Amino acid sequence: MSGLIVRHLSAGYSKRQVIRDLSLPAVPPGTLLGLLGPNASGKSTLLRAIAGQGRSSGRIRLDDEDLNLLSHAKRATLVGYLPQSLPGTTSLVAYEAVMAACRAVQPNFQTDAVEDAIESTFDDLGIGHLALERMSHLSGGQRQMVGLAQVLVRRPKLLLLDEPTSALDLRWQLSVISAVRRMLEQTGAVGVIAIHDINLAIRTCDQLAVLDRGEIIASGPAANVITPDVIAQAYGVSSRVETCSRGIPFVLADRALG
Template sequence: MTAGLVLQGVSAGYRNRRVIEALDLPPVPPGTLLGLLGQNAAGKSTLLRGIAGLGQTRGTIALDGTALPALPAAKRAALVGYLPQSLPPPSPLVAYEAVLSACRAVRADLGPQAAEAAIERAFGALGISHLALRRMSELSGGQRQMVGLAQVMVRSPRLLLLDEPTSALDLRWQLSVVEAVRDAVRATGAIGIVAIHDINLAIRACDQVAVLAHGRLLAAGRPAEVVTPAVLAESFGVESRVEACSQGVPVVLVDRALPRS
């Protein structure tokens, strides 16, 4: 059995349009947080949806040796937690109830005490325990985004697929969220894939990154090896430099947009 996530020859898209074509991703081992980078329309969301079982897909998508497309929907949902870009809707439910409902929908094996403990851990890891009894309709977009992430994390899936989970958050919460996800996958041996626009945040917090361009994989591996001026020029169309900050962490500095070819 191959541990981790394997994607081979994966094509994904919609009924009349294929976005990802024959993508091969180096195996992603357990305990890894992978940052998915690329400009708008590069295929990041489409790839995550395809792995989650949404949309049209072909090819090998295997988790710990199990072919995900062959699983019944309920079994696949238990293994894979997917957070779309859209925020959880405002509702009369308090945040605790919203997360409890998500937990019960997938983790029927958890009794009341175990479910309560799982919710407390998720809220604590994300630093949102103070929101537990607030109604969803009273929360800001960023706060609802955090609750949506808690709805995924509380289920303890083997694979977390997070589509722009920091888009509505300020700088402090962006870093807190990505570090919380990274710590969770390392502690449990799960795998996290996070589509993210902030390249420097990905470099800082992710174990690996994969760069998409025009529906294909441009580069994948350790951030320091993958995020180079040449890759950024091809994927984002920018002239840039990669320098080290005072802590020795690579930092991308963008100088200008390159002319369109």
């Protein structure tokens, strides 16, 4: 089966196991899967494990490739991983930072091809005006956009994004998600995004998976996943799930439980 398959995955940090025997629903090509759940539920650990960072056990397949059997260099060409940490405040300008990131993973890219890809990615994200700005002069949100460009420019087959909208205002949040979805549609890649905004995830993701204490407690289309019971279990919050005029569900959180 093509797409992303994760089965019986366990991972953690040092001697602390965070996720245990976790399996995701199969994620077909062109699909964006949203990971929801409270802090410390395992979203970042899951993304790190799929990216091949840290110790983990289990089965991770992307199309016909077993990612755990690949070299680090080969895996990096297939998987684009954006962690929560922002790109550093170096003296490089944004264009150079994206060029360096691309060259580090795919050194055989022809210069003209890299330059065209960078220009296209900056335009797609709406950050062309930042290309010649030094990274040290950019805001946190702007550096987050450049970090995303460093991943998108390579057109990976699997895109792993850990809170890519956390430092962004509403307009740029929508811009980021739109750019990611366009890339998935154009390339047939798979996207997995950890996100805190439940309503943004409902509107923009094809599938959702809710984590709680290292386990998947609900997964599938938003209409099946986002229920008051699931939200209460994961977040400890009493809520209502309403429907807007376009027929899209949205969550209204009323109060903390307990």
